[in-house]
Amino acid sequence: MSGQPAVRVREVSKRYPLVSRRGRLHSFKGALLHGELWRQEREKEGFQALSGVSFEIARGETMGIIGPNGSGKSTLLKLIAGILQPTEGQVEVDGRVTALIELGAGFHPEISGRENALVNGMMLGLSRAEVLDRLPGIIEFAELGQFIDQPVKSYSSGMYVRLGFAVAVAVDPDVLIVDEILAVGDEVFAHRCLERIARLQRQGTAIVLVSHDLGLVEQLAHRALYLREGTAVLCGPAGAAVARYRSDVAATESAIVAAAGSDRRWGNGAVSLDSVELLDSHERPVRVLRGGEAASLRLLYTAHQPQEDFVFGVALHREGGTQVWGTNTDLDGWQPRRLAGTGEIRVRFPRLELAAGRYLVDAAVHTRAGLAFDYACEVLSFTVATAVPWPGCYAPAHDWEPNGPDLVRPSRDQREV
Numbered sequence: 001m002s003g004q005p006a007v008r009v010r011e012v013s014k015r016y017p018l019v020s021r022r023g024r025l026h027s028f029k030g031a032l033l034h035g036e037l038w039r040q041e042r043e044k045e046g047f048q049a050l051s052g053v054s055f056e057i058a059r060g061e062t063m064g065i066i067g068p069n070g071s072g073k074s075t076l077l078k079l080i081a082g083i084l085q086p087t088e089g090q091v092e093v094d095g096r097v098t099a100l101i102e103l104g105a106g107f108h109p110e111i112s113g114r115e116n117a118l119v120n121g122m123m124l125g126l127s128r129a130e131v132l133d134r135l136p137g138i139i140e141f142a143e144l145g146q147f148i149d150q151p152v153k154s155y156s157s158g159m160y161v162r163l164g165f166a167v168a169v170a171v172d173p174d175v176l177i178v179d180e181i182l183a184v185g186d187e188v189f190a191h192r193c194l195e196r197i198a199r200l201q202r203q204g205t206a207i208v209l210v211s212h213d214l215g216l217v218e219q220l221a222h223r224a225l226y227l228r229e230g231t232a233v234l235c236g237p238a239g240a241a242v243a244r245y246r247s248d249v250a251a252t253e254s255a256i257v258a259a260a261g262s263d264r265r266w267g268n269g270a271v272s273l274d275s276v277e278l279l280d281s282h283e284r285p286v287r288v289l290r291g292g293e294a295a296s297l298r299l300l301y302t303a304h305q306p307q308e309d310f311v312f313g314v315a316l317h318r319e320g321g322t323q324v325w326g327t328n329t330d331l332d333g334w335q336p337r338r339l340a341g342t343g344e345i346r347v348r349f350p351r352l353e354l355a356a357g358r359y360l361v362d363a364a365v366h367t368r369a370g371l372a373f374d375y376a377c378e379v380l381s382f383t384v385a386t387a388v389p390w391p392g393c394y395a396p397a398h399d400w401e402p403n404g405p406d407l408v409r410p411s412r413d414q415r416e417v
Contacts, residue, residue, distance in 0.1 A: 006175050006206035007057040012089035014075050017046040049075040050230045062207040064221035064238055066245050071227040073210045077101055081177050095174025096125050100164055109153035113144055116152055117167050124171045134170045141166040169196050179210045214242045223321035234263045237321040240362055240377045246370030264377045271373035275300040276363045276380045291386035291395050296348040299363055306340040314347055315362040324393045355395040356386040
């Protein structure tokens with residue numbers, strides 16, 4: 001995920017003009033001016049769907065777009081896909097774009113699935129020969145069987161999705177836009193889609209994913225943009241954006257007004273995290289740790305109001321937003337009883353088996369429904385040093401057992417992490 005961004009959105013706003021009952025040329029003067037002044041005036045009075053949204057998506061990165069209905073998610077997708085143009089700002093997309101925004105969009109109901117696949121593949125930029133070459137793979141992925149030669153008007157919604165997704169991924173897009181597509185197919189097809197999305201990520205495809213399945217966003221996305229009423233509430237690691245959204249939903253449902261905070265920290269303040277530290281095996285606060293060393297994360301807190309519903313959580317991620325690991329007391333089976341006054345809680349690691357690199361820590365205390373008392377993003381950073389620059393994030397203890405190859409075992413010093 002480096003180099004020229006695949007998608008760049010700069011201070012983008014979108015306003016839908018209101019339509020007058022009197023029509024565009026509602027006056028003699030308006031008619032003489034071709035309705036231009038009237039059009040501009042109506043646009044000023046229109047509905048503001050997006051306001052000042054900015055972000056970039058790197059090649060190979062998946063960006064989740066989340067938020068309640070009417071927050072501007074679909075409008076943003078259509079702007080990236082080129083279906084709409086922004087009222088203000090710029091949208092720049094580098095490469096071939098494939099969009100799965102509306103179910104069956106672009107399919108002709110009277111012709112067969114095979115013919116639709118051919119036409120849509122060519123519309124997405126492939127030559128006829130290229131589509132024909134990839135058609136067997138499209139048909140296999142869609143699993144339509146004999147229905148591939150039937151008119152698509154006879155297809156179920158799931159069949160529409162399978163064919164549309166199969167064509168979209170077959171063109172090897174540089175940017176793939178997906179809107180709730182996995183919510184329609186069955187579980188087997190969803191797993192196949194996830195496998196294909198993972199392959200596209202490895203190939204360097206930038207993916208924009210809209211879904212109300214927040215677990216799916218956390219699973220697939222490196223980062224997420226949380227929209228509310230057309231404005232960006234938070235753009236950051238997927239876990240943090242999802243947590244902020246869940247906290248806002250929980251606050252609304254429980255009629256609790258949560259402090260807005262910043263895009264790095266928020267909560268209603270009933271409980272505060274006073275300090276988050278990484279301790280080494282000697283209980284000393286550190287910022288540099290050897291890979292595989294025992295360590296713990298210590299959270300100091302103050303409960304300003306006694307609580308009976310509370311969860312402590314931590315998460316690790318890379319600077320680019322890639323989630324490394326996370327847990328909370330609820331996931332690990334701890335039942336809350338009472339939280340009052342000041343105290344501390346620790347997460348202990350017998351071996352923190354991370355690859356070399358810099359890691360960021362998010363820490364939180366919240367209710368089981370997700371309402372944040374205090375959620376602190378990137379509250380701590382630390383660096384892991386290892387003797388070998390293993391790729392990725394996870395560096396478990398391991399050894400090789402050659403049975404045939406003539407290899408010389410490294411010395412113990414060479415094998416130490």
